[in-house]
Amino acid sequence: MRFIMQVTSKAVVGREVAYRDWYKSYHLSDVLTLPGFKSATLDRQLGENENATGGFIARYEVEAETPAAAMQALGAAWPSMRHTEDTDADGTRVEFLVREAVESAKDVVEQVSDHDVSSYRDKILARALRTIQSPQVVRARQLAAMRFRWVLRDDPPDEAWSSFDAMMDEYVFNNALKAANADPNYPEVMLNYAMPHQWHGIHVPGSRVNGDNCDNAYRLIPIDGKANFRLEGRRAAYGPSDVTFTLVGNWEMTKTLAGLEGSSLEYGPDGRFVITIGPDPANGKPNHIQSRPGAVMLFVRDSLGDWDQQPNEMRIQRLDPPDAPPMTDQQIAERAAELIIDSVPQVYWYLKYIHGSPNAFPQLIKSDTAGGLSTQRGNAASAILADDEAMILTFDPCGVNYFSVICQDYWWITMDYGQITSSRNTAQSALNEDGTVTYVVCGQDPGVHNWIDTAGLHNVVLNVRLQGLPTELEKEPLITSRIVKLRDLDASLPAGMRRATAEQRTAEIAERMRQVAERYARI
Template identity: 25%
Template sequence: MHEPDPLHDAVFEKVKAHAEARDPATRDAAALLRQAWDGMIGQLQEARDAIDDPRLWPPPATPRNLAEGYRYVLGFLYGSISRCLGPTPEFPYFVRAIQPLNRSTIDNCDAIYLMAPIDGNHSYTIRGRAGDTSAWRGGQAPAGVRKAPHYVIFEAPSGYSGESGSLKELKPGSRINCAELDCTELKVEADGSFEILLAPEKPPGYEGNFMLTRASRTRRNKDGVSETREYVSQLVMLRELFCDWENEDLLELFIYRNDLLGQPMPACTPEAAARQIADIGRFTRNQVHFWNEFYAVVCECYGDMNGDGKCFMPRNDVNKPNAASLATAGGMATNVYCGGMFELADDEALVVELHQPVEPVYIGFSLGNIWGESLDFANYQSSLSGLQAHRDADNVYRCVISHRDPGIANWLDTTGQPEGYMAIRWAYPEKPMDKLPWATAKKVPLAEVRRHLPAATRTITPQERRRQIAIRQEHVQRRYRQH
């Protein structure tokens, strides 16, 4: 039973009296913020429901899937907090859209995803600096120098995938990239520095790096009537892709709105805080609901949904190559994708071949769990870039997916997940539509895997594998450093 505490009771009465004596503005602020908070908690509960409510398209429940599902939802909450409590379109800075703490959307293990909010009706400048950029021009860096990320691309979309919480946002024309600029076109000074102007119109005579933030598109509707719509960029999305994890470093970046550089950011207000709180709940809820339905209905990861007798993401096979589009929930604009689902027993393996008749600027192969989170790529070799993997003499990459290490250099570790995503990416600044890359997959007994590989297939010792993992661990700490 609670014992009376005169000191505690006196303090309580004093605080209560102080609260009752608040001025009207303070009382209104308290009510506004509590309402926003309560709404956020309700939205977070709706996000949690997507873990196990069958009406919300969750993956099949297993102990590990449920545990990772809770982590997944918390990851979206983490990302929403980072996004909503930090930068604004008036005072932007780059934050990590995806990282190990909030992996999602079948993310690329080679990538760091950055975003900065903007209002495309205004002009902005990005200043940056990179290590050696020889790879951006198809060359090789001198020995011993620190290198820029292997491939970099800036995009200025008019919206954020999954924001609405509904697949209706996939309707063609719902959003566009107002501009794209990748490292093959980026003008860089000899010291690795660069500058990009982002604006709704290109200034007359401007010859530097430029990205348009307001654009019009004309589309023909199903009824044959043409419709012109104007789009305004809401964010800058940046992907930095790493292939040589031992020697490549992050870009240095600074973004600002040109008319507000040097101005102080306004102090927090109850109205601004309430909007931030509401956005955190809404973004978390809508992103979780959207991607659950996207994987189940669009990707058909758990079975045929459109009645054509097959699944867009086939089991132990890969689909036909397809180009990225904001109408298909985003993806890097220069990518060609190929993917499927692995489903393997302990004694089974999947032999996957990557064919590229035209050489891309980037190749990556990543595994993900059933929630679309990349598997742990720091402590397991759950991904391979084109530089990390061994390419056979016939220009084919042959990789083995299995639960146990077969001693093959090109092994992708499932980390014990019996099923999950396979995502293959090839990047082309100009897509060779008549000679697209492709992949094949074949399930075989793990004990017989070497029979399905060339005699010259590169093998690896346990000591060499441990060295590879050590490189990955160090790189991931450097890529996502907090110090």
């Protein structure tokens, strides 16, 4: 399999020239002596106004069985390579992309739609990236981190504290993106709650918080309760399993004011749709959401029950004249700082809830009780597993178009779901003979198809969702969970449960990587 291995690194301040010379004269050639490393390029990382940041991006074309195999070969050769003291040790990051996926994703971007997605998204990204460097946000991050440490105290295990700074990075960028597109006078459709990815050559930091769903494309649109808006969209030929439009009254997306379910959305013959949002009632008008005082965002979820599905294309138009000029960078930074501080209690509440009863998964509940969907049943709970243990989860998916089990770290953030099977949805799961579905959650491959990989973590969060259910059910879906030793696993599984070989797992990971790369190139 062919990969692009992208390494982002940074020089010690004042040593950029020496670092670049070492990289070009020694390091690239050292790496290219390894089997499977075919070619390499080195570029400077530029910031605002094309100014150098001291960072560099190296891209290697690699042919290897898996990304892990390439990293293992690199690690084995590392001691014998020529090194430098000019590297900022905290500034290095390694990412893998499937080369074929990158090339096909570029084609998708060129063909995607008649909406100029790239221009407004680039503009909002630039605002958000400037915002996280502002003094207001730097200070707010420090205060938020301090408050998290105060209230959490000794609750998180050591392995969780090791990723605390990474969690804070995503938490801050999530709020910076919201602030950069917070003005209902000049609304845009903006992706948020996403893993780190590339967009038109820009490295976009992660923005995952509060139990993000790796099957969802989350888009946020600023809305107020007094103006009228028109949302135009188009469904792809292979569109999402479910889509919901939720008007929310807080920045944590947990206060639902109104909404429109995908099952009620009316499309034209070409897959196009128009949704109106405004203070007037629908009075029989289809595809209308009545806004409310206090509305701040339209929260759009495209749920991909198959990762080859494509999210809907959308653009927003405010129909009333703006009543204020665009927000300045100063105002955006102040808004982001406010959100970073004010959202701490909500994140803390979620963490206390999901870690309350480890290893005993609760029954599924209506998600609108915690800011979710009225047609969704779900819940989350923590699992604490030793190296020789697994959790077995079984439930009835009730024939819905979309269901999923997602493993997240202690901070309730998804892992690198392209490179490991830390999640499974409708298309990625194999049903039992009786129509139920069973998953095995553990840190080493148990040889079953429905493996949920904990990435070696011992304290994780499991999130289960069933979406698209009737508003009222005669019988609620039941879920069972239990912890078993790995040596007893086979005897504990349903008869006929599908197995997976090492070769099948390798092919599955390659497919996931392709799908993730293509998704983030589209939206």
